[in-house]
Amino acid sequence: MMKINLTHKAVKVFLPIAILLGSLLVAFLFIALGEEPKKHYRPQVPLLVEAFTIKGSDYSVVLETQGTVKARTESSLIPEISGRITTVSDAFRSGGFFKQGQLLVQIDPRNYKIDIRVAQANLAEQEFRLEEEKARVELALKNWNKINPTKKASNLTLHLPQLKLAQAALDSAKAQLEKAQINLEKTQIIAPYDGRIVEQLADVGQFVSTGSVLARIYSVDVAEIRLPLNNQQIEFLDFEDDYFDSSEPVKKKISVEINAKVGLTTYTWAGHIARAEGAIDIKSRQLFIVAQVANPYSKVAHNPPLKVGQYVTARIKGKELNNVFVIPRMALRENNKVLIISPENTLMLRTVKVLWSDQDHYVISEGLNVNERLCLTPINFVTEGRKVKIYDAQLEVTL
The missing domain is CATH 2.40.30.170 (Efflux pump adaptor protein, beta barrel domain)
Incomplete structure (x- = not known):
């Protein structure tokens, strides 16, 4: 009975080990003596891409x-005299147009007309004094020749300094009259050119002084x-x-x-x-x-x-x-590279020199040749030598 139990236990222990060793032996024989499995390669499907044929041309740059x-001309209307504004032109309004030489603003001229009359009176007086001095010079010269015919008289004796003073006074009176006339002209603010009022800063009844701004204007x-x-x-x-x-x-x-x-x-x-x-x-x-x-x-x-x-x-x-290549913007990749489609319809990555670009095109000066084909289709991962098939839009329409 004891012997049977020992045999039963031995079978339980060694039987699984024997089965495992037998399985490993069979597997080894299959691997060692079996034929190598045949490899099946799936042919690569060409990418369907859109192509652009390169042509040389001239390109006019547009900036x-x-x-x-x-x-071009902007100015401020500033009076050179003071006074009260009596009238303004209909054009003297913000946005108004005016012509060169047109009267825009009239300053009260009465005081300046009075200044002219005063200057004219002073001029008449100085003209009289000059004639009076000329007569004195002639009389002094005549008297001197009677008394001292052999001697030369001094300038003071002949009243020559007084004559010069009278002449200077006359010149001053003329200048004062001219200044008064100019001041009278300045009471009229005249348009210096064809233009428009930007901003009106003065109006009728307002007293303006020298240097105050009447309006801002510009030429048209x-x-x-x-x-x-x-x-x-x-x-x-x-x-x-x-x-x-x-x-x-x-x-x-x-x-x-x-x-x-x-x-x-x-x-x-x-x-x-x-x-x-x-x-x-x-x-x-x-x-x-x-x-x-x-x-x-x-x-x-x-x-x-x-x-x-x-x-x-x-x-x-x-x-x-001159003699540049104008390509669509979508053809350029990584700022200075393009994909060339070879005669065998495979892809080649090439570096080019970009000369100019606009909204729709890049202008290439180096790196391309006439009649080469560019790939326009966006491709995420580019592999050199990848097969492609040219997309024919006309064929698609026909189908």
């Missing part, structure tokens, strides 16, 4: 900037816009800078298109670049150039007036770039 309209013959250009834009501006010792003839005018939005409508005015300012702005590190638009308040086509203070955008004609 885009913005600014605020100002008048030419409007000016200060336009900032950054360092890159300056390089492509077809404009010759001024030199101190330059004797060259007048430079050509660069055209500029001024645009302003009024309500829902955008209007356009034609202008030109008049000059560049003498220094680069310290804060913005930009150079300001000045564009001019002639007759901004004239009725041209259906345009409204180009008003002072109006915000505008500008498009300036820049340099002509």
